[in-house]
Amino acid sequence: AQSVTQPDIHITVSEGASLELRCNYSYGATPYLFWYVQSPGQGLQLLLKYFSGDTLVQGIKGFEAEFKRSQSSFNLRKPSVHWSDAAEYFCAVSSGGSYIPTFGRGTSLIVHP
């Protein structure tokens, strides 16, 4: 069965600082990987996804993520965080057949001015 681990429950950064959110997955075959963001009162929004090809994927809002098969990781990065990035971030994995993602428990990003 597929699973996702987000080891950091909370991350606090200063505005303008760089950000990396960690995600490790467990899945036997080549996974489909996703990062979603959830702001209070809002639905989940897809930031980026990896299906195949280039292991560094670019997403919306200046985010990127790198798929590292050897480490079973798909970490999310942003070079300079804005106060509006404060939200809950979820990593997810799915198999190619179902396209139904299994989500991690999320990482809450707090941005200090």
Added chain:
Amino acid sequence: DTGVSQNPRHKITKRGQNVTFRCDPISEHNRLYWYRQTLGQGPEFLTYFQNEAQLEKSRLLSDRFSAERPKGSFSTLEIQRTEQGDSAMYLCASSSSSGDYEQYFGPGTRLTVT
């Protein structure tokens, strides 16, 4: 395109009552998904439809949970005889069944069982 909508946004009910939530997907999407999200956790998949066919329902939490999508458009999720443990956010998402199947999520219905 108005996105995925869910109604109501909030529901407070007493234990033992039945509740029904509605989801209206993006009009051109033929897949519709239901998830439950409890505090401090990621969304947990419950069931999904392709058109009016319910293709996966083994992950529904108990036989008190049921979902329908009678005409392949909107869907309802019903919880019978609610329990306090049912208190959660119930999310709906929709996607096409071609391309990358990207799911678009609604804002959710927050259920509180007292």
